[in-house]
Amino acid sequence: MAANPRVVSLAPSATAILTAAGLDAHVVGATVHSPTDKPVVGGWLNPDFDRVAELAADAVCTCDDLQSDVAAAARDRGYDVVHVAPATLDEVFDSFPVVCDAAGDAGAGATLAEDCRGVLARVADARRPRGVRGPRVERRRRGPRRRRLASQSAESGRRFRRRPTRATVAPRRRPPRAVGSLGDRIRRREITGRRASDMDIAVGSGNPVKRRAVERTCPDASVAAVAVDSGVSEQPTGHDETIAGAVTRAERALDAGDYDLGVGIEGGVATFSAGDGTDETDLYLVMWAAVTDGERVGRAAGPSLPLPARIADRIDAGEELGPVMDDVLGTDDIAKNEGAAGVFTGGRLTRTDALESAVTGAFAPFRCELY
Ligand SMILES: O=P(O)(O)OP(=O)(O)OP(=O)(O)OC[C@H]1O[C@@H](n2cnc3c(O)ncnc32)[C@H](O)[C@@H]1O
Numbered sequence: 001m002a003a004n005p006r007v008v009s010l011a012p013s014a015t016a017i018l019t020a021a022g023l024d025a026h027v028v029g030a031t032v033h034s035p036t037d038k039p040v041v042g043g044w045l046n047p048d049f050d051r052v053a054e055l056a057a058d059a060v061c062t063c064d065d066l067q068s069d070v071a072a073a074a075r076d077r078g079y080d081v082v083h084v085a086p087a088t089l090d091e092v093f094d095s096f097p098v099v100c101d102a103a104g105d106a107g108a109g110a111t112l113a114e115d116c117r118g119v120l121a122r123v124a125d126a127r128r129p130r131g132v133r134g135p136r137v138e139r140r141r142r143g144p145r146r147r148r149l150a151s152q153s154a155e156s157g158r159r160f161r162r163r164p165t166r167a168t169v170a171p172r173r174r175p176p177r178a179v180g181s182l183g184d185r186i187r188r189r190e191i192t193g194r195r196a197s198d199m200d201i202a203v204g205s206g207n208p209v210k211r212r213a214v215e216r217t218c219p220d221a222s223v224a225a226v227a228v229d230s231g232v233s234e235q236p237t238g239h240d241e242t243i244a245g246a247v248t249r250a251e252r253a254l255d256a257g258d259y260d261l262g263v264g265i266e267g268g269v270a271t272f273s274a275g276d277g278t279d280e281t282d283l284y285l286v287m288w289a290a291v292t293d294g295e296r297v298g299r300a301a302g303p304s305l306p307l308p309a310r311i312a313d314r315i316d317a318g319e320e321l322g323p324v325m326d327d328v329l330g331t332d333d334i335a336k337n338e339g340a341a342g343v344f345t346g347g348r349l350t351r352t353d354a355l356e357s358a359v360t361g362a363f364a365p366f367r368c369e370l371y
């Protein structure tokens with residue numbers, strides 16, 4: 001795939017997805033009726049391939065079985081074709097990372113899908129009469145529906161799986177920094193009050209949920225996802241190990257390029273007292289975030305959520321939370337979507353929401369002069 005793919009969208013739905021995911025800059029042309037003002041390349045079923053060629057496209061997006069012939073014609077002309085044919089709302093959300101992979105950023109599509117599922121859950125909650133219980137989130141399932149999508153979009157699906165999300169935003173080369181660390185400069189009030197748009201932040205994870213949590217905390221900064229080793233076990237146990245994972249990720253992310261700040265986020269499990277005077281304890285999902293500028297480190301925890309007994313028992317037996325949740329729910333990568341938090345709270349607090357509060361807390365020493 002090209003380093004900075006030029007995409008022609010032959011389907012209005014693909015154009016809308018790429019735009020909503022913030023990848024509009026990659027779209028160099030689109031068919032008529034697309035929600036964009038990019039150069040028009042004909043119609044949905046009769047695209048103008050001469051015009052597509054003029055636009056020097058690397059990838060072409062198509063959608064729906066009715067566009068199968070169009071997709072085949074584009075493939076014959078040597079384009080990377082990303083074709084999806086979702087039949088349900090759930091499959092529509094599943095298709096977002098596949099479509100966004102055409103622009104080289106499947107992670108942006110996964111984040112968009114997560115956001116949309118969150119909105120849907122909130123709408124469902126708002127419409128439900130008080131006291132009526134029901135499924136709050138349309139969950140992703142293994143099974144025929146997912147397989148059908150994968151086979152319909154075999155080419156794009158293969159490409160998506162082959163490329164794990166790593167540095168989704170390339171490190172930006174910057175001129176030498178002003179004298180003093182970022183922490184010093186904030187303490188000297190050089191930075192307080194400025195827009196953070198010229199700050200480069202690296203998040204030490206390939207999980208788009210973690211990057212999104214940082215983007216929400218620092219909406220004006222440039223946030224790069226850099227997959228680093230946490231230096232702790234895949235399933236940290238106790239606060240000490242979970243904090244160590246977050247700090248190590250933050251330090252390694254900062255060292256991975258010319259960044260101002262490194263952020264590390266780690267999920268773990270920890271026991272808390274039942275609080276009833278007995279020595280009973282319960283197992284909780286915990287989460288920690290760390291932020292560093294290379295000199296000082298801010299650390300903070302997010303919410304702690306009790307684990308249901310059937311899940312806690314399996315974690316105690318040595319399994320990892322993410323895979324256990326997927327197994328119990330029949331989902332695929334719940335940790336990259338609404339997360340256990342989203343499931344346990346009926347969609348009211350997604351993993352992104354929970355991590356956002358941890359990251360916001362960890363930023364405190366960089367935002368408040370009292371530290
Ligand atoms: O790619 P990385 O950054 O490692 O992202 P991750 O999702 O694996 O996140 P962690 O390593 O920090 O989490 C340790 C384990 O706990 C799981 N976990 C943490 N929070 C979760 C959540 O909200 N929902 C499901 N699994 C979660 C996670 O899937 C791992 O199995």
Ligand SMILES: [Mg+2]
Binds near residue numbers: 234
């Ligand atoms: Mg992990």
